[in-house]
Amino acid sequence: MKSYKNQQRLSLVLRYVLIIILAAVWIFPIIWMVLASFSVNNFTGFIQTFVPHKWTFANYIQLFHNSMFPYGSWLINTLIVALVTMVGSTFLNIIVSYTLSRLRFKLRKPFLQFALILGMFPGLMSMISLYYILKALNMLNLVGLTLIYVGGAGLGFYIVKGFLDTIPRSIDEAAMIDGATRWQVFTHITLPLARPMLIYTALMSFMGPWLDFLLPSIIVGGQSPANRTIAYGLQNMINNSRGASSEYFVSFIAGCVIIAVPITVLFIVMQRFYVNGITAGADKG
Numbered sequence: 001m002k003s004y005k006n007q008q009r010l011s012l013v014l015r016y017v018l019i020i021i022l023a024a025v026w027i028f029p030i031i032w033m034v035l036a037s038f039s040v041n042n043f044t045g046f047i048q049t050f051v052p053h054k055w056t057f058a059n060y061i062q063l064f065h066n067s068m069f070p071y072g073s074w075l076i077n078t079l080i081v082a083l084v085t086m087v088g089s090t091f092l093n094i095i096v097s098y099t100l101s102r103l104r105f106k107l108r109k110p111f112l113q114f115a116l117i118l119g120m121f122p123g124l125m126s127m128i129s130l131y132y133i134l135k136a137l138n139m140l141n142l143v144g145l146t147l148i149y150v151g152g153a154g155l156g157f158y159i160v161k162g163f164l165d166t167i168p169r170s171i172d173e174a175a176m177i178d179g180a181t182r183w184q185v186f187t188h189i190t191l192p193l194a195r196p197m198l199i200y201t202a203l204m205s206f207m208g209p210w211l212d213f214l215l216p217s218i219i220v221g222g223q224s225p226a227n228r229t230i231a232y233g234l235q236n237m238i239n240n241s242r243g244a245s246s247e248y249f250v251s252f253i254a255g256c257v258i259i260a261v262p263i264t265v266l267f268i269v270m271q272r273f274y275v276n277g278i279t280a281g282a283d284k285g
């Protein structure tokens with residue numbers, strides 16, 4: 001019996017050691033990036049010490065006072081695109097998912113199969129065609145970029161639909177027997193029960209445009225620097241930090257730190273609703 005308890009303790013200690021090692025490996029680059037953003041630029045493109053010898057906020061100040069790389073404009077542009085995409089994508093996703101989960105109509109199954117097949121093709125295959133379509137419509141700008149993000153949300157319904165399928169249809173039937181309309185069932189029963197999936201969809205919809213580089217480089221690549229997004233703008237900044245001149249290298253790191261702040265705050269704030277939706281969802285029906 002004693003030997004068995006010792007084995008359990010040893011196994012628990014090894015698990016904790018493994019978790020600590022993995023956590024250290026994961027968090028070390030983040031800590032390095034945050035500390036490096038406060039270091040003095042040595043114009044070599046390489047941070048020589050883990051903890052800066054001299055601390056400075058000049059790197060953050062330079063980000064918002066640089067006419068060549070207008071980081072403030074990138075931040076506002078990307079925030080607007082991400083917020084509009086989050087709202088539009090979440091709305092389209094839940095509407096399409098609810099329709100396919102609760103309603104039965106002709107060609108429903110062929111549509112599901114067709115959407116599944118389309119989802120197997122990588123998005124890279126459509127970028128060139130989307131570019132020429134937007135060019136013909138004179139929409140190679142942030143508006144066209146936002147329309148692409150929102151328009152692509154309709155085919156991402158499978159995860160939400162799978163979640164809605166787990167909600168018993170008997171709840172809807174009981175509410176409709178009591179006199180509720182389909183819209184009331186959707187807004188007062190389905191949406192509260194689907195809150196965890198709504199939060200997940202909103203987070204993913206926000207993170208996509210916020211971190212995307214490839215699509216903005218194609219759609220708004222020919223625009224002026226003030227009309228770019230964060231990821232594409234920072235890529236241009238780091239390109240100018242290569243070679244002998246590394247003037248913007250540490251500012252690039254500071255820009256990466258700022259990028260992580262809204263995502264972290266959004267996740268922390270919305271995580272509370274995510275947990276509450278899971279624990280209280282059954283009581284809201």
